[in-house]
Amino acid sequence: MSSAAVSAAPIAASQVPVAASPAMREVIEAARDVAPTLTTVLLLGESGTGKELLARFLHAESRRPGPWVAVNCAALPAELLESELFGHEKGSFTGAFERRAGRFEQAQRGTLLLDEISELPLPLQAKLLRVVQEREVDRLGGQRPVPVDVRVIATSNLDLGEMVQRGLFRSDLYYRLNVFPIVLPPLRDRLEDLPALATALIADASRELGRPAPLLDEAALAALRVNPFRGNVRELRNMLERALVRCRGPVLGAAHLGLSVGGGQAPALHALKEMRPPAALSLDGREAPTPHTPTLDGRRALALQGDLPLDLGELERLAIAEALRRVRGNRTHAARLLGIGLRTLRNKLRTYREAGVNVEAAEPAAGQLWPSASIAADEISQPWRGALRARTSQEETSEETS
Secondary structure (H helix, E strand, C coil): CEEEEEEEECCCCHCCCCCHHHHHHHHHHHHHHCCCCCCEEEEEECCCCCHHHHHHHHHHHHCCCCEEEEEECCCHHHHHHHHHHECCCCHHHCCCCCCEHHHHHHHHHHEEEEHHHHHHHHHHHHHHHHHHHHHHCCECCCCEEEEEECEEEEECCCCCCHHHHCCCCCHHHHHHCCCEEEECCCHCCHHHHHHHHHHHHCCCCHHHCCCCEEEHHHHHHHHHCCCCCCCCHHHHEEEHHHHHHCCCCCEECCHHHCCCCCECCHHHHHHHHHHHCCCCCCCCCCCEEECCCCCCCHHHHHHHHHCCCCCCCHHHHHHHHHHHHHCCCCCCHHHHHHHCCCCHHCCCHHHHHHHHHHHCCCCCCCCCCCCCCCCHHHHHHHHHHEEEHHHHHHHHHHHHHH
16 A cells, blocks of 8 residues: 555445455454444454455445545654644744645545554654544644544554553553454455455456456366465465466466465476575574575575575565564564664565565464564674665665666
């Protein structure tokens, strides 16, 4: 999602969440119950489960006359986010040449989506709490508060309760947002939705590509059923779009998806995967080595010999994923571990999301505990941090000279 979006258009029929499974039917029923009210809604779930789509559905069902406004709290730096949300008066800071209404005012009598609320800096959390409680905003440099009539929906793919315990999220704001939580199930827990969901996604992607929508055959559907879909619906959509690019006939099969009926990848993709390291990489040397998982010392030796079959971009992605895992998904701490700026990390994560690659730290399974949060920066291996900084510097230099 872009950093900010404003729309008064009604939700299209193709954007209504698919709900054939009991889990999703319960989600839609809860959404319809709360939609006509002003109650604040907190949408929780893994990345790619469709939280923004459900938020749009809530706005459409609310029949509120105002616009739909969405802000991605992770896409803007803190110094700009305050003005983006709450607005500013002319002359309130350098470059403020005119008065500007913030997103809360722009969403008057409508709905404001605060996407990735977990990324909101602590100082802005206090100001947001006041707006949600008092239903009025204070513009930067303003003399008096401005009343607002806005329905607030927040989303997060992290455990906000855990963040509260670790002092990363205000408890008072958490309880104010957690009035009506709705948890979206991952795609692997709602496989009954897969046929209808795949059909709808194929129709949407075909329309964008300007070609007739092919039928999904049984072999392709069987292959999809056994795919883990760690990226959830977003991964499914990207997979189907890639398949559509290769499919020229009226039927889309498992071969177009690059999947086999048994759940494995097609030979060409499998061979490509064999050239890459596993997604979960241990940098502390404690992971038991396997034929495809050399120890850290082994990786260093291969890298020094120039024989590591990876490009720098893949090493960068793995380093970012490991840093996020170690700090339980906190981007500020991950950027510090990696030795790069927070804005750079956010831009890279947005690029990965748009490409359908999920590098965010996964939530622990039931009964599991997060790893220790007390991590020294030198626990991320210096060669990896140096490579990432070097790549970042090259990218920034390239941007400046282009």
